[in-house]
Amino acid sequence: MLEDRSLDSCLLFRVFSSSRLSESKWSFMHPGGASDNKLANGKRASEVVDVELEDSLRRSKSLRLMGCSITEQKEVSDSDNGSDSVSLCREKGQSDSEVGGNVVDYLPSGEEQTDGITVNVGTSTGQEKEQSDSSNDGGDSSDSHSLIQGIGRDNSINCLIRCSRSDYGSIASLNRTFRSLVRSGEIYRLRRQNGFVEHWVYFSCQLLEWVAFDPVSRKWMQLPTMPSSVIFMCSDKESLAVGTDLLVFGKDHSSHVIYRYDLLTNSWSSGMRMNSPRCLFGSASLGEIAILAGGCDSQGKILNSAEMYNSEHQTWTTLPRMNKPRKMCSGVFMDGKFYVIGGIGGNDSKPLTCGEEYDLDTKKWTEIPEMSPPRSNAARESEMPAAAEAPPLVAVVNNQLYAADHTDMEVRKYDKERRKWFTVGRLPERADSVNGWGLAFRACGERLIVIGGPKNSGGGFIELNSWIPSHGPPQWTLLDRKHSANFVYNCAVMGC
Template sequence: MSSEVAADDHPPEPPSLPEEVFLDCVVREPRTDYPILSLVSEKFRSLVTSPKVYKLRSLLGYKEHCLYVAISKNQTSTIRWYTLGRKPNNNLRLVPVPSLPPMPLHASYVVSGSSIYVMGGFHRWGLITPRVSRIDCVSHTVQPLPRMPKAVAGSVSKLVDRKIYVIGGSDTRSPKLKSFSKRIMVFDTEAKTWKVKRRPNWKVGQKWLSSVEMAGKIYMRSYSNSYVYEPKKGKCKLDPILHSKEWSNSCVIDDVLYYYDVRKNCLRAYDLKKRAWGVVKGVELGPFEDGSWSRTASYGRKLAVFLQKAVAVTETTEIWYAEVVVKRHQRGEIWGNVKWYGLVLDGKSCIMDCLAVKM
């Protein structure tokens, strides 16, 4: 009898919620909160990685950008992917994506839809690979694609009209990543086929330091010059005004190129139409020690600025992240508003690239 009474003292377990209710909760949350939701229960953990969530988000208009960051431990090891996620204390943090395998070092990356294309790189230091793969950012799976006609690392790879243009890159074992190739490789993302074109007559033996795509043109910088390449016309010209600043690891919003100058501690902007450089007012994220650098990505009217700070005392590095909203005022000045700024990863990590993927 006593056992029956004891049993009655324990309330019955609440019935499990239907999957539709779980889905409705998950799709309405920002994707940066998914790492927190995955801690709630096994049910939430499986849902936040389910393709159903992203299909429903798309139908309901809840698409948003997710930031992917390529990290190497010492600039000589393979790449591991991280995403920006929110912690229970509401701070942001770079969270590893365990289901994605290691990627080649000094590959080039191209975003198309909800996918990241990985082009070439060093499979092991000194061994260049012609492999191409596509990362499905919804399922975090990798699909192999037809290989490049020639193995290169450190190339410029940009998407124009559904075609990826692979320009330059090292085809030797030299770590200097200088390009002696006289070809441009073009990958059709729909037909999944390669074509080879002769490159314009720019100087060979250059290392590409940065590149962006603006208005169907590819802007590239080496140590000696900045170039503007028009894929449709097959023409290339120098841009000495663009080259007057040491722009690197840049991104574009509304035909304006942005990069963070860690030496001068300012966010610089190059107006494509005016062909003029300026400084974004209201943004200072330093100071920085020697050996620091920046990476930027754009999503909507926001800038994602990742700053790698060298810490001399501990001989380690810190990766900081700033979310900056930019706006042009009536006088033509561009102002920035820092919405969030903080440490997102520490230890001995090197940020090799950052990408914004909408899904």
């Protein structure tokens, strides 16, 4: 979730009050479809408007926010013999520009200072560009690099990183400078750098269809349909969210392939191939990096190799090998280290009860005994093959490791000092699965999310339930239901 989204923390932009749209209608999340040459209301910058509130019904509306008047910037065609200079934010007492623009609804959030925020976003000139009367009908001037001119670029960034991700499409539509900040991914890098992160859940209940869910606003977003071959569409898939990327791993003909969804462009493309393509691996992400460990190669050989992915550069780096080869394992980040847990290994393909810790500083693996959640009594008594069960359902919240026991319908917590698992409560009633398959158990900020669906086709819907462990024993809150006749095929949480 977005941390520190207090109304008293800064200027909190809420651009366009209609931006909270229903599923499949969040086009504002991904700007670029509209032409930059026109404002939405069709007015030109040379049309004079008055911003006094009592005359707003007769004139174009603008707003005053903490002593600022904010309007939109537009480009003027070459026939206009120059570019307009629309002031995005004027200090109180300064004369209003003769500009056109739409009504933009912002919610003020107090005047608290934004000290302690680190912003390294290039040069902030703080100077207005001079334009001759012959090239500017309005006679106004502005600094196109200052974002909100009246407070400067750095203070503008301090405000923008506190906005919700769902507002960035509208913010990017204001002008090219705002759009570049959003579409380049710079704003997400600065959010991560300063500790402002929202976690959205991405999951698939249909072969090539993905949806995103914001657990704070409880709103849905439909992603574009994945491109793929028939073989990839019908193959088993794995997913991982890292930075602003959603990676989907599968198989096409005889090779492993990756499809990449880019949040910044709202589009799919073929991802970069791993150095050692694999499936059935354990994985987890931390900021802009992710680690994949173990799994099987295209010949079915169980691997002990690992790789790191950097979403900003879209590159793979080979890591040192683990102590044990393993497949069908799970991965988490905890206390700044990567852990691979459980899985199947050895010549006899038996379940592994140990885990391994990878230290990013020393670049070494350390084996940890009895780290895998114990199998339930029912699974042991039925002598179910380990390969028939899903990989361990584990997640980390506030550097504490939790596991979902799909058989006993329990939530367990790992004691790092004693290296023991103990039960803390129950899973939600509708956390249905088949041997753990079809059940999503994920960390989502300070929440644990469980997404479960029907045991049989035609069940009708799945449920999203959440629990905040810091609030006490498991008390699950139903976030939403979604109609679906299928299980959850894949699920990932994107924090950016």
